[in-house]
Amino acid sequence: xxxxxxxxxxxxxxxxxxxxxxxxxxxxxxxxxxxxxxxxxxxxxxxxxxxxxxxxxxxxxxxxxxxxxxxxxxxxxxxxxxxxxxxxxxxxxxxxxxxxxxxxxxxxxxxxxxxxxxxxxxxxxxxxxxxxxxxxxxxxxxxxxxxxxxxxxxxxxxxxxxxxxxxxxxxxxxxxxxxxxxxxxxxxxxxxxxxxxxxxxxxxxxxxxxxxxxxxxxxxxxxxxxxxxxxxxxxxxxxxxxxxxxxxxxxxxxxxxxxxxxxxxxxxxxxxxxxxxxxxxxxxxxxxxxxxxxxxxxxxxxxxxxxxxxxxxxxxxxxxxxxxxxxxxxxxxxxxxxxxxxxxxxxxxxxxx
Ligand SMILES: NC(=O)c1ccc[n+]([C@@H]2O[C@H](COP(=O)([O-])OP(=O)(O)OC[C@H]3O[C@@H](n4cnc5c(N)ncnc54)[C@H](OP(=O)(O)O)[C@@H]3O)[C@@H](O)[C@H]2O)c1
Numbered sequence: 001x002x003x004x005x006x007x008x009x010x011x012x013x014x015x016x017x018x019x020x021x022x023x024x025x026x027x028x029x030x031x032x033x034x035x036x037x038x039x040x041x042x043x044x045x046x047x048x049x050x051x052x053x054x055x056x057x058x059x060x061x062x063x064x065x066x067x068x069x070x071x072x073x074x075x076x077x078x079x080x081x082x083x084x085x086x087x088x089x090x091x092x093x094x095x096x097x098x099x100x101x102x103x104x105x106x107x108x109x110x111x112x113x114x115x116x117x118x119x120x121x122x123x124x125x126x127x128x129x130x131x132x133x134x135x136x137x138x139x140x141x142x143x144x145x146x147x148x149x150x151x152x153x154x155x156x157x158x159x160x161x162x163x164x165x166x167x168x169x170x171x172x173x174x175x176x177x178x179x180x181x182x183x184x185x186x187x188x189x190x191x192x193x194x195x196x197x198x199x200x201x202x203x204x205x206x207x208x209x210x211x212x213x214x215x216x217x218x219x220x221x222x223x224x225x226x227x228x229x230x231x232x233x234x235x236x237x238x239x240x241x242x243x244x245x246x247x248x249x250x251x252x253x254x255x256x257x258x259x260x261x262x263x264x265x266x267x268x269x270x271x272x273x274x275x276x277x278x279x280x281x282x283x284x285x286x287x288x289x290x291x292x293x294x295x296x297x298x299x300x301x302x303x304x305x306x307x308x309x310x311x312x313x314x315x316x317x318x319x320x321x322x323x324x325x326x327x328x329x330x331x332x333x334x335x336x337x338x339x340x341x342x343x344x345x346x347x348x349x350x351x352x353x
Pocket of ligand 1: 063064065066067089090153205206227228252253254255256257258259260261281296297298299300301304305307308339
């Protein structure tokens with residue numbers, strides 16, 4: 001199953017990150033990343049970056065802010081950014097961008113420079129026909145004049161004139177979705193906002209291979225990023241492979257299986273963690289890093305925010321253990337997708353057919 005691929009074919013990977021110009025890979029996986037400056041088995045992910053197709057660097061680790069409660073998220077963002085995190089992932093839909101902005105401001109007041117933090121936001125589905133308006137709202141909440149990356153959160157249209165700004169519903173309680181809509185229209189607007197300079201890069205989120213194959217032949221700006229759920233119980237290898245071929249960087253979300261971290265107790269994850277005397281969180285973060293992806297870890301707990309900076313250098317045996325787990329779940333039809341809002345739309349994910 002192993003093949004060799006030259007790193008020049010991985011344009012989004014920072015050459016700083018890798019010491020070898022040719023690595024054995026299993027499918028699109030980079031099994032062992034060697035780092036210049038670390039001789040022990042753990043290292044800080046906050047120092048690592050990948051390269052986007054815009055030429056910009058994107059940090060390897062980001063702080064997630066989904067479900068980070070009011071009263072907690074500003075402190076979490078401030079703590080993360082002042083202790084080394086260089087990426088904060090947010091979204092209009094999370095309803096907490098004001099507080100994310102407060103946390104950023106507190107960090108800037110302590111001397112962190114705006115240009116040293118990579119800020120991500122997303123246009124929510126009820127704004128998919130009003131992309132610039134959505135971006136302006138996020139910028140206002142965040143207190144910024146640009147974001148580093150703006151993503152299409154989900155490729156569907158919720159009624160922009162519905163009974164709620166974010167989650168419009170029909171009288172029967174179901175989601176108020178406009179069916180006569182093409183995600184390609186939203187992408188045209190993303191290309192337009194890119195030109196305004198209010199975002200340094202544009203990308204997508206929750207795009208399956210099918211949706212990317214619709215978008216890529218017609219876009220004039222190739223998305224810089226596809227942000228997708230990614231962990232050993234949902235490797236989504238077909239998307240990762242296509243994105244790598246087309247120079248689209250993967251941002252992995254819900255690396256722990258989302259709220260409560262259900263993947264911390266998955267037996268193969270525990271096995272690798274025990275072998276290296278680290279917590280399962282470190283294995284799950286390292287898994288995504290070993291695939292050449294940026295990974296987003298959400299926490300509002302300072303000690304966990306600190307702990308999530310440390311990752312390990314997975315060896316070939318670890319990669320095999322985790323890949324075998326993925327293969328077994330795939331074979332049994334037991335892949336686990338933890339984040340799938342009830343839109344009732346077929347987004348083209350093989351596990352949701
Ligand atoms: N594009 C999209 O559609 C999309 C969808 C989902 C997520 N995301 C992004 O990805 C981010 C991460 O995903 P997620 O929030 O779903 O979940 P996640 O990061 O996989 O897991 C978060 C959970 O793990 C806990 N946790 C964090 N670090 C821990 C540690 N070291 N030890 C034990 N528990 C730990 C957190 O608890 P505490 O907070 O209580 O510490 C929280 O309950 C989101 O916040 C968001 O920014 C994007």
